[in-house]
Amino acid sequence: METETRCKFRWFWAWNDDREEEWLGSMSREGWHLSDFGFPGLYYFRKGEPKHYVYRLDFNTSKLKDREAYLQLFQDAGWEHLGNMSAWEYFRKEAKPGEAPEIFTDPESKIQKYQRILRFLIIFFPVLFILFSTSGRQITERGPMGGVLLCITTGILVLYAVGSLGIILRIGRLKKTVRK
Amino acid sequence: MPKADEIQKYLPLTESMFYVMLSLVEPLHGYGVMRKVEAISRGIVTVGPGTLYGMFTSFEEEGLITMVKEEERRKSYLLTAKGKRVLVRQIERLEIMNKCAAEFKNRL
Numbered sequence: 291m292e293t294e295t296r297c298k299f300r301w302f303w304a305w306n307d308d309r310e311e312e313w314l315g316s317m318s319r320e321g322w323h324l325s326d327f328g329f330p331g332l333y334y335f336r337k338g339e340p341k342h343y344v345y346r347l348d349f350n351t352s353k354l355k356d357r358e359a360y361l362q363l364f365q366d367a368g369w370e371h372l373g374n375m376s377a378w379e380y381f382r383k384e385a386k387p388g389e390a391p392e393i394f395t396d397p398e399s400k401i402q403k404y405q406r407i408l409r410f411l412i413i414f415f416p417v418l419f420i421l422f423s424t425s426g427r428q429i430t431e432r433g434p435m436g437g438v439l440l441c442i443t444t445g446i447l448v449l450y451a452v453g454s455l456g457i458i459l460r461i462g463r464l465k466k467t468v469r470k
Numbered sequence: 471m472p473k474a475d476e477i478q479k480y481l482p483l484t485e486s487m488f489y490v491m492l493s494l495v496e497p498l499h500g501y502g503v504m505r506k507v508e509a510i511s512r513g514i515v516t517v518g519p520g521t522l523y524g525m526f527t528s529f530e531e532e533g534l535i536t537m538v539k540e541e542e543r544r545k546s547y548l549l550t551a552k553g554k555r556v557l558v559r560q561i562e563r564l565e566i567m568n569k570c571a572a573e574f575k576n577r578l
Binding site: 352364367392 | 484485486499500501504515516517518519520521522523524525527540542543544545
């Protein structure tokens with residue numbers, strides 16, 4: 291019997307990853323379980339029995355040789371690893387309705403996760419900057435093609451700025467909860 | 471005294487950090503730590519794998535714990551002398567808190 295599959299496009303910002311987790315959980319409660327993901331924002335689901343799955347995302351920047359121990363730890367704790375999209379690792383665990391198992395059990399480690407994302411963005415900033423400045427030069431040298439290139443890099447730069455700001459604000463909100 | 475300051479910067483430990491470090495008085499791998507923390511804290515504290523992995527990484531970098539065994543992708547860790555000093559200092563602080571708790575309990 292062929293199992294029914296479905297592809298959906300949804301965009302989530304990095305600082306709203308809890309909304310993504312919630313959405314994946316609600317899909318599973320309707321019987322659509324995440325099976326694969328492709329290009330950022332593309333999700334593949336497989337039809338099955340409705341289940342109460344809790345989905346959790348981590349941003350893992352540990353070295354490749356340490357990743358095995360990392361994944362083993364999650365597996366030992368009862369989390370199924372679904373795969374990764376760049377540094378994003380997707381996990382899920384079956385839970386009783388109303389139960390919400392967590393991979394991060396204190397606010398400090400949750401803050402550290404967003405700091406890892408921010409650090410990742412900062413590392414790539416020089417690359418983006420070089421791209422931006424070279425495409426700026428292209429505009430005068432190459433005419434219309436340079437304009438297209440500039441549009442694309444400007445778009446990326448805006449995305450980048452919005453992303454970094456969103457994460458900084460998220461960290462700020464989380465830090466407030468620690469002080470309470 | 472530079473030595474004292476070196477310990478001081480880790481204090482106070484968060485509740486999760488305290489229990490994770492305590493459980494490493496004997497070599498344990500990640501899942502062993504998770505179970506032990508839950509047991510010794512009487513079920514009050516649970517540590518998720520994301521939180522624990524982050525602690526292992528930073529504790530090892532800071533020299534508070536050290537990896538003693540790697541078996542089937544599971545790493546076991548143990549407290550170092552420095553890690554023990556941090557815990558002793560934390561316990562001293564807790565003892566003062568405990569005395570205060572006894573002193574002031576009846577006045578609340």
